[in-house]
Amino acid sequence: EKAxxxxxxxxxxxxxxxxxAIETTGVGSREAIEKVIPYVxxxxxxxxxxxxxxxKKFTGVSNDLVIKNAPEICKISNTVIxxxxxxxxxxxxxxxxxxxxxxxTLVGIRTIHLLPYHSFGENKYGLLGQxxxxxxxxxxxxxxxxxxxxxVESYGFQCIIGG
Numbered sequence: 001e002k003a004x005x006x007x008x009x010x011x012x013x014x015x016x017x018x019x020x021a022i023e024t025t026g027v028g029s030r031e032a033i034e035k036v037i038p039y040v041x042x043x044x045x046x047x048x049x050x051x052x053x054x055x056k057k058f059t060g061v062s063n064d065l066v067i068k069n070a071p072e073i074c075k076i077s078n079t080v081i082x083x084x085x086x087x088x089x090x091x092x093x094x095x096x097x098x099x100x101x102x103x104x105t106l107v108g109i110r111t112i113h114l115l116p117y118h119s120f121g122e123n124k125y126g127l128l129g130q131x132x133x134x135x136x137x138x139x140x141x142x143x144x145x146x147x148x149x150x151x152v153e154s155y156g157f158q159c160i161i162g163g
Contacts, residue, residue: 023082026066026073033069037076044082044113044163045073049090050098058089067102074106081109082163085145086117087137096148100155112152113163116140 022036023044037043047066049055055063073079081103085091090099096114103109118139125132142161152159 024073026069027061028065028069030069030072033072033076037073040077043073043077043079045070045079046082046084047099047102048084049095050102051095054089058086070102071106074108079106079109080111080113080163081106082113082115084115084117085140085148086134087140091117091140091148093147093151096151100152100157103157104155109157111158111160113160114145114148114152115163116142116145116161 019041020039021042021044022040023046025046025048047070048059049063050067052063055061055066070079081099083090083096083099085096090096100112103112116139117134117137119132119134119137122132122135145161149159149161
């Protein structure tokens, strides 16, 4: 029997009217990207911060792989950039502008989602016996991101608050 390929599997999913999507930080090996992304119709790619030091300070990992892998991911699959917007981390016009400038260098990006910070996950940390370190941060309402949305749209992208 003939081995399946990403193209044949994708067309089979299309015939069945299935849409496949994945949400990722983009942190992974090139081999993993080449094995997984061709099977996906849409990639929801988190871009949290363009400043490497800020990214590492708040996430615990460098953004080097995110920046390196984003162009490759965008070449393979329809990609939507998602930005979790967090006060004290990336909730500024300058930070959102830097992300939009980076997105402009990527092939096929048409949409950027701005995701207002919320504390819905706080309970999960407690259940895992971990400390939720963002307790002092006030959640954002969608209307808090209107100025950031205007920045994204000024770069020619469709911008959705939430997503």
